Amino acid sequence: MTETAVFGGGCFWCTESVFLSLRGVISVAPGYSGGHVEQPTYEQVCGKATGHIEVVRLVFDPDIITFETLLQVFFATHDPTTLDRQGGDIGPQYASAIFFQSESQREIAQHMIEQVQTEIGVPVVTRLLPAQTFWPAESYHHNYYARNPGQGYCQVVISPKLAKFRKRYAQLLAS
Known part of the structure; x- marks a missing residue:
């Protein structure tokens, strides 16, 4: 028996790479949700007029990792206090x-x-929204970090984030 979770925590290249490494997470797919355009493209979403958020859709085994634990990781690996911004x-x-x-x-x-x-003493701006259509991102976004570790954004943004995450949550990592 599996469950699904959908999170927007900034660039989906970052959030995908974090959640892919967790024990109990079966799959992670980058995509778009929350907007008014059907089958949006990356270029349309980056144009800021579709209403879509870059998200990841996780399929997980709740007997191995709980939704609450996924949320703990979610909040620890992005800044929930900045409106429409991550770094x-x-x-x-x-x-x-x-x-x-x-x-x-x-x-x-x-x-x-x-x-x-x-805990942090400042407002959290994370939007809590009902499930909406998940539109998968283009194939070149899937498993982006693993396929492009030498890319500048991956080296400067994702690698340090993953190192910090792996140190803090070593007990949750898949082998």
Whole structure:
């Protein structure tokens, strides 16, 4: 029995590479959600007029990794306090968002948002949104970091983020 989670935490190249390394995560797909354009392209989404957010769709085994644990990783690996921005990536497509797939996910996510906000002492701007159509990204975005580790963005942004993540969450990593 599996579940699905959909998160927007900035550039999907980063979020995909983080979640792919977790034990209990069966698959991770980059894509777009939340907008009004059907079958959007990367270029359209980057144009900032589609309403879509870059997201990852995870299929996971809740007997191995819980939705709450996925949320802990989500909040620890992006900045949920910056509106439509993650570092140098600026625009509505980089919004922090959780597209809940069930009432249970909504409740857990709402509690986690409140908890994170209390812990850090500043407002969390993560959007909590109902499930919407997930449009898969173009094939060249899938497993981007693993296929392009020498690319500048991967070296400067993703590699340091992954190193920090792996150190903090070593117990959750797949072998």
